[in-house]
Amino acid sequence: MANALRTVSKCGIAGLLSASRHGPCRLPHLLGQKMTNSTSSKVKVDLDPTTGVAVMCMQSPPVNSLNLELLTEFASTLEKLEMDKGCRGVIITSSVPRIFSAGLDILEMFRTSPEHCADFWKAVQEMWLKLYGSNLATIAAINGSSPAGGCLVSMACDYRIMADNPRYSIGLNETKLGIVAPYWFRDTMANTVGHRTTERALGLGLLYSPQEALEVGLVDELVPEDQVLTTATQTMGKWLAIDEHARQVTKSLMRKPTVDKLLFNREADVQNFVSFITQDSVQKNLGMYLKMLKSRKA
Numbered sequence: 001m002a003n004a005l006r007t008v009s010k011c012g013i014a015g016l017l018s019a020s021r022h023g024p025c026r027l028p029h030l031l032g033q034k035m036t037n038s039t040s041s042k043v044k045v046d047l048d049p050t051t052g053v054a055v056m057c058m059q060s061p062p063v064n065s066l067n068l069e070l071l072t073e074f075a076s077t078l079e080k081l082e083m084d085k086g087c088r089g090v091i092i093t094s095s096v097p098r099i100f101s102a103g104l105d106i107l108e109m110f111r112t113s114p115e116h117c118a119d120f121w122k123a124v125q126e127m128w129l130k131l132y133g134s135n136l137a138t139i140a141a142i143n144g145s146s147p148a149g150g151c152l153v154s155m156a157c158d159y160r161i162m163a164d165n166p167r168y169s170i171g172l173n174e175t176k177l178g179i180v181a182p183y184w185f186r187d188t189m190a191n192t193v194g195h196r197t198t199e200r201a202l203g204l205g206l207l208y209s210p211q212e213a214l215e216v217g218l219v220d221e222l223v224p225e226d227q228v229l230t231t232a233t234q235t236m237g238k239w240l241a242i243d244e245h246a247r248q249v250t251k252s253l254m255r256k257p258t259v260d261k262l263l264f265n266r267e268a269d270v271q272n273f274v275s276f277i278t279q280d281s282v283q284k285n286l287g288m289y290l291k292m293l294k295s296r297k298a
């Protein structure tokens with residue numbers, strides 16, 4: 001156990017698990033790797049070496065939809081920060097005006113091959129495992145709308161600060177697309193807002209206004225739009241003031257059972273996703289939803 005707890009500080013909750021079941025955590029080449037500032041095409045990283053706080057900014061216009069490329073970059077960026085001894089906390093935000101993330105990129109799931117759907121879903125799993133299981137203190141600076149997969153990213157952080165703008169919304173609206181949020185989306189929400197609120201939110205595919213999201217506990221704080229990032233930076237100070245080992249082990253105690261559920265069933269979850277999403281009726285629903293998105297513009 002002592003070894004396992006030491007491993008958690010390098011590899012996150014998934015690392016704790018892989019250390020106990022499968023030997024040391026994956027990607028050993030990243031151990032000790034330093035990451036200061038980087039601008040890959042879809043994720044910009046700015047690590048302040050004096051505070052150890054990195055800002056990870058999604059920059060994939062028009063709506064930061066989580067496609068295979070963005071998901072892969074997101075996960076690998078987070079992994080590098082996790083391994084960087086100079087990094088202790090990450091703030092996740094967006095550079096796209098009015099949008100945090102439009103959620104999973106529907107075009108990755110619409111009329112694509114089963115093989116592509118499987119690759120895409122593995123990338124969604126990987127992003128969530130890395131973020132929900134991260135040892136770093138994580139704060140979502142939600143500076144725009146955040147439906148479905150965008151809400152998942154927010155909920156996977158330790159703390160959520162949202163811009164107080166009634167035009168923005170956040171929630172798991174999958175049923176509105178005629179699709180079903182998988183159990184680990186549900187679990188992440190239930191761990192955040194409780195079972196009954198999740199049941200209602202998922203059943204009705206609710207997108208909450210920031211004020212409603214605050215009332216149900218889906219976000220922790222609302223601030224004026226121009227103060228989202230500064231508030232996130234100040235709040236990060238509080239998380240980093242806690243003894244690091246105590247904070248990490250506590251986070252692991254809270255999240256590990258949820259992480260483990262997926263970690264031990266990844267392949268079955270991929271198969272479930274592929275057989276669900278490739279059904280004609282589901283494809284028809286996605287097609288209608290895409291059409292609706294486009295017709296709103298006309």
Ligand SMILES: CCCCC/C=C/C(=O)SCCNC(=O)CCNC(=O)[C@H](O)C(C)(C)COP(=O)(O)OP(=O)(O)OC[C@H]1O[C@@H](n2cnc3c(N)ncnc32)[C@H](O)[C@@H]1OP(=O)(O)O
Nearest residue numbers: 062063065102103104105106107145147148149179180293
């Ligand atoms: C077992 C299955 C489980 C699967 C779990 C699924 C999880 C998901 O995340 S599914 C995705 C759910 N997302 C949504 O429902 C959001 C849809 N988008 C919107 O509501 C809006 O686009 C917006 C509020 C995010 C932004 O609105 P606005 O600024 O007015 O921008 P447009 O609507 O004009 O969008 C611009 C452009 O982007 C396309 N688009 C928007 N969202 C997506 C998306 N999630 N995937 C792919 N493409 C998206 C939209 O169609 C427009 O395209 P063009 O008309 O070609 O410009």
